[in-house]
Amino acid sequence: MTSSAYPLDSLLIDLQGLEVITDRTQVDKLSQDYYTFSPVLQQALGDKRGDLVVRPTSEAEVMQVAKACVKHKIPLTVRGAGTGNYGQCVPLAGGVILDLSRMQQVKWIKPGIACVEPGVKLAQLDRQTQAIGWEIRMTPSTYRTATVGGFIGGGSGGIGSITYGQIRDRGNLLAVRVVTMEDEPRVVELRGEAVYKVAHAYGTNGIITELTIPLAPAYAWAEAIATFPDFMQAARFGQTLGDSDGIVKKLVTVCAHPIPTYFAALREHIPSEQSCVLMMVAESCWETLEELVQDCGGTLTYHKPAEAVGKGTLLLEYTWNHTTLHARSVDPSLTYLQTLYPDDKDLKLIEHLYHHFGDEVMIHLEFLRVGGSARPAGLQLVRYTTEARLNEIIDYHEAHGAYIFNPHTYILEDGGRKVVDPEQLNFKAEVDPYGLLNPGKMRGWDERK
Numbered sequence: 304m305t306s307s308a309y310p311l312d313s314l315l316i317d318l319q320g321l322e323v324i325t326d327r328t329q330v331d332k333l334s335q336d337y338y339t340f341s342p343v344l345q346q347a348l349g350d351k352r353g354d355l356v357v358r359p360t361s362e363a364e365v366m367q368v369a370k371a372c373v374k375h376k377i378p379l380t381v382r383g384a385g386t387g388n389y390g391q392c393v394p395l396a397g398g399v400i401l402d403l404s405r406m407q408q409v410k411w412i413k414p415g416i417a418c419v420e421p422g423v424k425l426a427q428l429d430r431q432t433q434a435i436g437w438e439i440r441m442t443p444s445t446y447r448t449a450t451v452g453g454f455i456g457g458g459s460g461g462i463g464s465i466t467y468g469q470i471r472d473r474g475n476l477l478a479v480r481v482v483t484m485e486d487e488p489r490v491v492e493l494r495g496e497a498v499y500k501v502a503h504a505y506g507t508n509g510i511i512t513e514l515t516i517p518l519a520p521a522y523a524w525a526e527a528i529a530t531f532p533d534f535m536q537a538a539r540f541g542q543t544l545g546d547s548d549g550i551v552k553k554l555v556t557v558c559a560h561p562i563p564t565y566f567a568a569l570r571e572h573i574p575s576e577q578s579c580v581l582m583m584v585a586e587s588c589w590e591t592l593e594e595l596v597q598d599c600g601g602t603l604t605y606h607k608p609a610e611a612v613g614k615g616t617l618l619l620e621y622t623w624n625h626t627t628l629h630a631r632s633v634d635p636s637l638t639y640l641q642t643l644y645p646d647d648k649d650l651k652l653i654e655h656l657y658h659h660f661g662d663e664v665m666i667h668l669e670f671l672r673v674g675g676s677a678r679p680a681g682l683q684l685v686r687y688t689t690e691a692r693l694n695e696i697i698d699y700h701e702a703h704g705a706y707i708f709n710p711h712t713y714i715l716e717d718g719g720r721k722v723v724d725p726e727q728l729n730f731k732a733e734v735d736p737y738g739l740l741n742p743g744k745m746r747g748w749d750e751r752k
Contacts, residue, residue, distance in 0.1 A: 307354045309377045309398060315355075317371035321364055322405070324356040333382060333400055338390040340627055341638055342687055343711040348390045353380065353400040360405045362482065362490065362512040369488040369510060372399055372739055379484065380741045381506035383421065383453020386445035388624055390713035391457040391505040395743035401510065403452055410513065412437075416477065418515045421452020437518035440467040440475060444625035446617075452511050455479070455502055459708075459719075462554050462583070462619045464671035465545060467519065476502055477517055481509035483734035491734065500730040505715050507745045508731035522585040523609035524553055526618040527592065528569065529601040530577040534559040534657060537578040538650050538668060538679070540599040544582070545670040545677030546648070550592060551585035556622040557668040559657065562684060565630040568616050572605040581618050623682065626667050630684050638693070640664070641708040642681035642700060646673070652704055653679060662686065664696060681705070716746045723747035 315323065324330060334352040338344040354377075359365045372379045378398030385392055394400060406420035412432055419428060426447045429439050441463030443449050449458075455476060460469035470476060478494045481501055491509070493500060501509045531537040534557075541557040544550065557580050563573040573579045580601070584592050586609040596603050607618070621629060627639045644652055657666050665684040670677050687693060697707050712718050715727075728747040731740070738748060 307397065309354060310375050311354055311377075314371055314375050314377055314399075317374065318357060318368065321367065322358040322360075324358070330354070330356055330400070333385070333402060334394055336385040336387045336390060336392050337624075337628075338388060338393060338713070340388050340624070340631065341711045343690055343693070344390055344713060348393050348395075348713065351390075351393050351395055352397065353394040354397050356400045356402050358402045358405045362480070365401070365403075365406075365482045365510055365512055366488045366490070368399065368401055369482050369484050370486075373484055373486055373488070373737060376737060376739065378739050378742050379510075381456065381510055383450040383456065384424070384445070384448050386443065386449045386453065387457040389457075389710055389718055391744070392453075392741075393713065394741070395713075398739075403510075403512075404450060406452075406512065412518075415518050416515065417518055418478075418513065419451050420513060421450060421456075421511050423451050425449050425451060425454065432518055433521045436521050438521040439463070440517060440519045441470070442619075444619055444623040446619060451514055451516065455514055455516075456506050456511060457503065459503060460671055461623050463519070464669070465552055465555050465677065466672060468672045470502055471499060474517060476514070478513075478515035479511050480513035481734065482512055483509065484739050485734065485736065489734075500726050503719070504727050505741055505744050507715060507735075507741045507748070508727055509734050509740070522551055522553075523587070524583045524612055525586045525589055525609050526605070526607040526612055527582045527584065527603060528572050528605035528618075529580045529582070529596045530573055530604050531580070531599075531601045532577060534578040534666065535650070535654055536600050537580050538653055538666075540596070540601055541580055541668055541670050541679065542648060542650060542677065543599060544580075544592075544595060545679075547595065550588045550595070552583065552588075554581065554583035554619060554622060555670040556581040556626070557666075557670075557679075558626065559666045561662065562626065562630065562665050562667055565626075565633050566621050567629075569605070569621060574604070581622055583618065623669055626682060627684065636687055638685050638687045639710060640681065640683045640685060640697065640700070641710050642683065643673070643706045643708070644679050644681060645704050646676055646678050650679065653681075655703070656700065656705070659699075660696070713744060714746050715744050723750070
């Protein structure tokens with residue numbers, strides 16, 4: 304261990320009693336996430352690795368690791384299941400990877416609310432909450448493998464966002480416990496709006512050890528696919544369904560042809576040359592959905608009733624960033640963008656971009672609730688040629704009023720709001736004075752220094 308730039312031998316003495324991984328193959332694997340979706344990040348992050356991995360099982364063990372890292376001034380990068388796409392858990396400066404996946408205790412569940420440790424898997428929690436008639440409000444498409452802590456620390460929204468918006472919306476995260484990186488680590492509890500000091504901060508300003516999240520009433524969800532001969536027909540149906548408050552829904556995904564050709568398990572349900580809409584709706588709304596599809600000129604080609612959902616193919620695993628995953632499994636040269644379009648019920652900008660770029664930018668829409676209105680967000684597939692061309696495509700979108708959340712940067716601010724969040728920055732100054740947590744990811748911290 305002495306070949307590292309850090310005093311790892313001394314560190315290991317302070318980590319006695321904990322699960323520590325030093326095997327190079329395992330450490331390399333746990334140093335990565337799905338940043339490979341981006342050719343830009345592949346080049347930037349391909350050689351970044353941690354020196355060792357620690358897997359705590361309790362908050363007390365997290366505090367032991369934090370104190371040891373501060374004592375020896377060794378960087379620490381927090382990791383969940385590693386299902387992120389922007390290098391959130393890739394250690395830029397080596398050091399310790401803190402894998403929280405062993406912290407899997409569900410502390411308690413009450414009607415409408417649950418308290419869990421960060422390593423609890425979303426699907427595992429759903430199974431327990433559904434037993435009393437509740438479920439998680441929103442999940443990423445990595446539902447079966449992602450952890451609650453990883454989703455809050457690195458995610459933004461997903462399946463369920465058509466009803467409940469995004470994590471950042473008030474009320475979608477109730478409380479967190481955070482271990483600090485001070486000479487004597489503390490536990491800080493954040494509640495209410497204060498939770499957004501650490502939500503979606505990539506673990507740059509605190510180690511989350513407990514989360515209290517709201518739940519939603521559990522419905523019997525049916526899965527459906529509707530197909531349309533014209534993409535804009537499909538997109539307008541998606542908007543209409545999003546605006547149909549009387550239809551209880553969890554997912555509205557629109558994929559322009561040729562994206563459905565990448566869905567091997569669904570091809571028999573999507574005729575050639577057609578665009579499609581993938582949906583999850585309450586079984587009780589099925590008849591109403593059938594009428595709406597017909598009124599909008601579509602054809603229902605797939606229906607899995609609620610009692611069969613969960614057996615075999617999960618439709619949600621063809622949506623959000625799983626759409627990108629399936630497409631790249633066929634054509635690894637593809638990459639993607641993340642976009643929020645204007646609140647325009649006529650979808651004029653989407654129609655313009657669809658015709659302007661053609662198959663170079665294949666439109667994939669996910670409808671979500673933004674400020675009380677159903678709006679389309681894009682996870683477009685892009686036929687990648689050069690970074691310069693990718694930036695031209697981004698600039699064109701933004702010049703025409705589409706907001707790009709750039710998935711080709713690992714810098715917290717540059718991928719999202721494009722501005723420094725003073726609350727997150729100030730909290731980092733308070734709880735991580737040496738800048739040891741996931742260094743290199745928060746632009747505001749480096750500029751402040």
